[in-house]
Amino acid sequence: CWGRGSLRGGGLLHRALSFSSSRCHDVGSGEGSAQPAETGSARALYRDTVLLPRTEFPMKLTGQKLLDRELEIQQKCGFADLYSWQRERKAKKEFCLHDGPPYANGDPHVGHALNKILKDIRNRFEMLRGRQVHYIPGWDCHGLPIELKALGELATSGLDPLQIRHKARAFAEQAIARQKAAFQRWGVMADWDQCYYTYDGAYEAAQLKVFQEMHNKGLIYQDYKPVFWSPSSRTALAEAELEYNPEHVSRAIYATFPLITLPPKITSEAASLKISPLFGLENVSVLVWTTQPWTIPANQAVCYMPNAQYSVVRRADNSQLLLVATERTASMAALLGTELESVGLFTGSQLEGGICKHPTITDKEVPLLPANHVTMAKGTGLVHTAPAHGMDDYSVASHFKLSVECMVDADGKFTDLAGPELQNLSVMTKGTDKVISMLQECGALVKEEQCIHSYPYDWRTKQPVVIRPSKQWFVNTASLKDKAKEVLQKVRILPESARGSLLAMLDRRTYWCISRQRSWGVPIPVFYHRETGEALINKYSVSHIGKLFKENGSDCWWELPIETLLPAEVLKKSKAGPATDYVRGEDVLDIWFDSGASWAAVLEDSRADVYVEGKDQIGGWFQSSLLTSVAVRNKAPYKSLVVHGFAISEKGEKMSKSLGNVVDPDAVISGGKDPSMPAYGADVLRWWVAESNVFSEVQIGPTVLNAARDNISKLRNTLKFLLGNLQGFDPRVHAVDPKEMHYIDQYMLHLLREYSIKVTDAYSEYDAGRVIRVLQAFIARDLSSFYFSIIKDRLYCDPKDSLGRRSCQTVLEEILDGVTRSIAPILPHLAEEVHLHAPGHDEEGTLFKSGWIKSSSVWRRPGLEEAVEGACAIRDSFLSSIPGKNPAQFDLTVAIEPGLLFELMESLQEEPTSTSSQLAELMMVARVNLTSELPRDLPPDAQLSHGTFLINLEGGVIREDSAYSIAVVPTAAARCPRCRRYTAKSADCLCPRCQTVVSQAQ
Template sequence: MRWGLRRRASGAAALSAAGSWWGPPRFPGHPGWLGTARRLAGRSVAGVDNQLSSPNSGRYRDTVLLPQTSFPMKLLGRQQPDMELEIQQKCEFAELYSWQRKRKVKTEFCLHDGPPYANGDPHVGHALNKILKDIANRYHVMRGSKVHFVPGWDCHGLPIETKVLSELGGRAQNLSAMEIREKARSFAKAAIEKQKAAFARWGVMADWNNCYYTFDGKYEAKQLRIFYQMYDQGLVYRSYKPVFWSPSSRTALAEAELEYNPQHVSQSVYIKFPLLKPPPKLASLTDGSSPVSILVWTTQPWTVPANQAVCYMPEAEYAVVKCCTSGDRYILAADKVASVASTLETTFEVTSTFSGVDLEGGSCGHPLVPDKASPLLPATHVTMAKGTGLVHTAPAHGMEDYSVASQHSLPMDCLVDEGGFFTSAAGPELQSKAVLEEGTDVVIKMLQTAENLLKEEKVTHSYPYDWRTKKPVVIRACKQWFVNIADIKTTAKELLKTVKFIPGAALNSMIDMLDRRPYWCISRQRAWGVPIPVFHHKTEDEYLINSETVEHIAKLVEQHGSDVWWTLPPEQLLPKEVLSQVGGPDSLEYVPGQDILDIWFDSGTSWSSVLPGTDQRADLYLEGKDQLGGWFQSSLLTSVAARKKAPFKTVIVHGFTLGEKGEKMSKSLGNVVNPDVVINGGQDQNKEPPYGADVLRWWVAESNVFAEVTVGPSALGAARDDINKLRNTLRFLLGNVTGFNPETDSVSVKNMYVIDQYMLHLLQDFATKVTDAYKQYDFGKVVRLLKAFYTRELSSFYFSIIKDRLYCENESDSKRRSCQTALVEILDVLVRSFAPILPHLAEEVFQHIPYIKEPKSVFRTGWINISSIWKKPGLEEAVESACAMRDSFLGSIPGKNPTEYEVIIVIEPGLLFEIMEMLQAEETSSTSQLNELMMASQSTLLAQEPRERTADGIELTGTFLINLEGGDIREESSYKVIVIPATKEKCPRCWKHTAESSDTLCPRCAEVVGGK
């Protein structure tokens, strides 16, 4: 035993057992730190792969144990999609969901599927969403939870109805409500079948025979009961209010059904409202001077005929100005004087200023109706951002305007019909003219004639459009059904704070959207949907709804579907006891209402039909960011209204899919990515090769899904390349565990090679981090950890070191078995770690594991299994210190074969020497653990400089800091690496320069071959 080992007994004992008492290095900068020591990861070692993977030339080729596996390195052309279909059949993908539901396990994981819309082909946005959900579900199945996941479809609504009607063209005008409903249902069913087949092909785990559909009678009946529950609590009411109205769809829309066009062009006008009655505090304004007018700006001139008031900001400062061009006097905000004068191409002289509150009690003349007065009223919605600081107020055409009118009892007459045309109440000049087109032009001409128009100009600004017809909407007052959000908003916001949002910023976004929402209009004037279960009086403005009528309708709907509202006579829609009270069957005073429920109410009540148990809360909702104002919100509001709790515990919000350069996908740009083409290839398979579903899944997992997600040929090609590299790693693992039986051939950890123990140490760290990333739904991190592990730790580092031991040692030698023991564990952990992301590849690998005779599905065999005894931080000191010297050696012979050299390592006596001695007990060896790490022909370990030097040697020096037991043991040692050309001949079997002559075997190979 050398001097260093005698220094402390505890150190010697620990070293001999590769003791775990060694602490990991404290300073990432020191030469042995994990990342530095394996710089080799990016460096190819010339000759090693060729030499050791093909020593089968010559008479010893049959004695070399090369990898043996039928697992293919690559699947070319149609092989990938064909293999996936075969795997889905063989490994019973279709039965996995029902199998895991039957398990007797304690934990349950519920992911509630937000319904995709049943109105089109499956697209790449669907792929992003469904694959993310499936990765989460498969992980939880492997962790031993019983997963509850019921796929669903949103089947009603305007977009489906619009598509059906547009396909029918002119014939659509003569269709009855039932004919529209029948055609819409057929359309939705066809879309569902297309989407369902695609989701299953992507490997999404579900019971596809038991999904939920919002047009199912039982689903509709539950929805009607929740509607009545909310009505009974006073949360649902009917009122005359301004709503977003789509003239192109002839129905009211909710905020979530709008999209804002930032390039919309409006005709904006500056108009004057002559002051009729000056405010008492400003009576002197009209004393003997020229008349004064209130100056107003609006981008919606068509609303001017409906004006009822002009609003001001009480705390702002206002000015009376004299126009230097015309001499006219105007009132406007003091802050806006300069900008408005500039726009009007004139100058204003300020004659006096006053506070906004001083306008109280005044009124001005209507600019189109001279004998009509419009009062001046204070309002909180007036801002100084644009315009004049004075706002024209038309209560029938603005939410804030309506609020002001309610406070001051102003008229709220609507002058616009369902098609967006002026009614007769607007006067003969405007009647039947489209308000957003010719109607606007006529109003501007009328203002000009009345000499109240100061300027007209086009303005480009953001404006709400109908999200389906892509045409502008208007705000118009009409009688609709509303949910009183104000009464539940506070509770909803408090409950949201108990929900985990990923990313965290999504919580604030959702709260902001709730705050901005004044009310929720839930009625629609269409045929394809769930009827609002209300009867309207034939002659009076009153309606009939109570618990008996709604329960009667709900039972009918449960049995026959909501078509009964249109197919049964009205007297059958009412229970007998109610019918007798309202005129009986012959003289019934009420008729069924024609409004249907907003589809956000449809889908928002899905928790009541789908979520399991009495608690009916999902562990996870996972949808795109548009659902913060859509399904997430309608689910929350209905759940809070009905039972005062949120329907979700965690909400994950992902971005939208975009083209490769971050642009929107469109057919005209030719950048639309069709998932079916990704999987099966396009017409020209050179340009659009068949990638299979796993490439699509890898792309989803790898993407930063919390931002916008880009996809295109280069992203898909990169995903395929990554998977092919992973396949190569798996092929090496499979090929080198052939002939190994883990039950009988495994080597105990304490008896394994240090490098093998070290890999198990790294494997445990990898497994822990991967598991934690899955727990956090950070699938991008899983992919990053995977890629780093299989490219750096395995392919570039470990595999390059162990090939000689695997290929050239005796098959049952404990050295080789030690390595195979590690490979078996690595293979098992690796396959399970990517199985939720690449289920087809994971199952394919399982079919090729040689020691599993009857492979089950990897998903039926549990999650990663690691052992605490693998964790040995002290091993890092042993391996990293050797790797620091190996780095020096390999760096000195770039591009050359390391087996053509011998290495002499000189270390002063001390702890570093003890560590190296653990790897090589004898002075010189060609088969030691130290020499294996060096990859040289032989290594010599010395405590002092060699007496003789060769002229052609390369001398390299360095230091290594040993830092153990939390810093209690710290020792910096210097070392010297002397590199000299090998002095022996190349062995014809292992190709290391360790033979006495070129036609004789080296001692190690002679022993192995002799034994055979």
């Protein structure tokens, strides 16, 4: 609308918003620069005839009153029963948001608040618009962090698995209770008595069914291969359990492997190669680079890139001959601080068949082998290969049938296989020192340097991991990747940029280690033969164990005798010997497999409409859920993914106790010890979530929270104004049909409908921040600066039951209802509080049981829109001609040639001149004269302006660029002592409208 935001009147609005039920304020027509107040006697004479707003809805709630009011609202409006109520009602559609399980290992934090409130906003929106919401909160209850925290000082006291499990379960239950209480206090809608927990027997049985079906398809297998191993946790880890430390410091070395057998192609083609006469092949050493010197004793080969070019170079300082990639020669010369003279050139493929001498192990020979993983980004272009300690190295070993012998134990120490000098030394510390010392002693160490690089750490203990081989259970993700990527293309992802990360992580994951060497988890249902070590696992044994878990929980794996776990009928079908020939396995399943199978326990055969989690789940729950669902059902478990960022401090720092910047959500709600953290209440916390750009990192702190509180206070003021002016109005009795309303009122319904459409679209896009922006623009521009300023005279000074006042109240009630419902998903406590004060419904009714915004298609009035917006364009010209002056003190003449614009203005004022027409109300002037041309006898002080307005009706079928002229002159009328408009004959008598109202009241 042209110029709605420029209308003056904010000052009076703020005063009107500050009304109380006990005293009368100055009354005006909506102008911002009010004249001096009337005398006390004049005010008192008409005070009781003015219909000032009245409501018991408090403008402000702070401190304990705010907290008590929120809890009262939760109780009175049935927050606890809302989820169950909506599950029982009939609905055409269901909306399923599958809850990713938070980890049950500590107190609730702002990351929980961000995630749970974001989900709740969407759930409440879907419920309001009539869908049956399926949302079952869950908790991830197994895993090492819980086990370690539960044991505390008992971690090394030799407890048996059942004792460990009982303590871990008790710890998890306590954490769940604290988190659940917090989620309820935040207003999160759910049936909190019907949650899922990964330690429940029924859940574990569903998980084993997924395991069984994947095993039946050959997707789960046991193998001896390198895995990420955490010495600090003494267990294998999946990639999702790692965090990378970009500041890790390694002792990187350059070491030589003497070439003792020449590659056959070099020997046979020596004459045709560009070789210097001084070149002696028997003195060449292959130069390798590694950031993990402790792996040198496990070396089985040196790899090269077949298509690259290699050079034999002579050091200028000591004549040493080195084989390096030609591309890396210059950087090596700079590193060594000497010139490197090229004395021979080869292609990588010509190195095939060459054999080197191991630098630290006497009589050990290692071959030169081609490999695709060799790069020229760093190092020498020749890669030291230890199959036991590298994923790429293992691939080379598998292809060339090299040994994968492990010299490192579960504690990260060298075993006796590494020799007496290294045995029992920690590979990452003293073991590294010793290996470097050994290389130096034998003359193989060329250079040592500090290398700062990204290195994997155990995400729980925050200690470095190593790669070492062990016998583990794996999921063959390589065979699932293509299908997973295919179904992922059909999944809607917000933001879309997260899709690339998901696909990249799938590409990198060739297998998934799912076994853990711990006690607190779901046991892998495998038995091993006492003599041969052969695994017994099949559909009969796993199915039987699943039934036992469902009935007794997984503790029975340790509680029941082997004969019960492996009954005769299972052994017979398995063609196995007696149960006493077997021992139960001791490994448990990776907790990502635990939570990744949640779709099977919670969703069963259906798919969730959406998963909503933080970006750390791109490599975690999002992926494990996808892989298990694709493996079993050949489809994704979700239709959409919403990936949000992390909560960080106001300074953009990651929160940590050491920095002292952790924000406790309980302190946000109830107040903290620090004076900068007053009691904000749950709705401020929810507003913070909604207003944030959740697709990036989300900042929280006093500044953000204070702004949220202030914005809610402004919203309360607007809602209070609406409620106050609806005193005594019942829409079921007093509502006016839209066709009979004033045009400005009809126009507001048109704007309200546009507002509701924008808000609905924003919620549908998971963009609560846009909801708030649309809300604030609607209140500031369309309500406060435009409609409220215009209607005050009609609301306060017209007869109580007049059509004009009831028309206005009908619209105010629709606005109140629409705004309240639009904010309800974000601010449920405030919305229900407003609903308790709002007219037109039973006291026991709650907003959330009464549906979404009730906009009507009949509110869309294109012709009406042109009439009001054309008047707004004229009004802008008028206001710009009297800058800084009170429009109520002027008469306005509007001259428009006969045509569409004139007809539109006639719809707002039928008579040629009026002080009470809708056009006069819109202009907020004393009088409007509507003519086809300006009169010739205008007074000399008249202000003249001209303008045009483009009329566009019926989608452009009717277009007319209409001109208008205006003349502004000071009014000759006096100010009415009751309404304060300049429409009275003299200062001591009422205007005609007020005379009628007062006489009727008497």
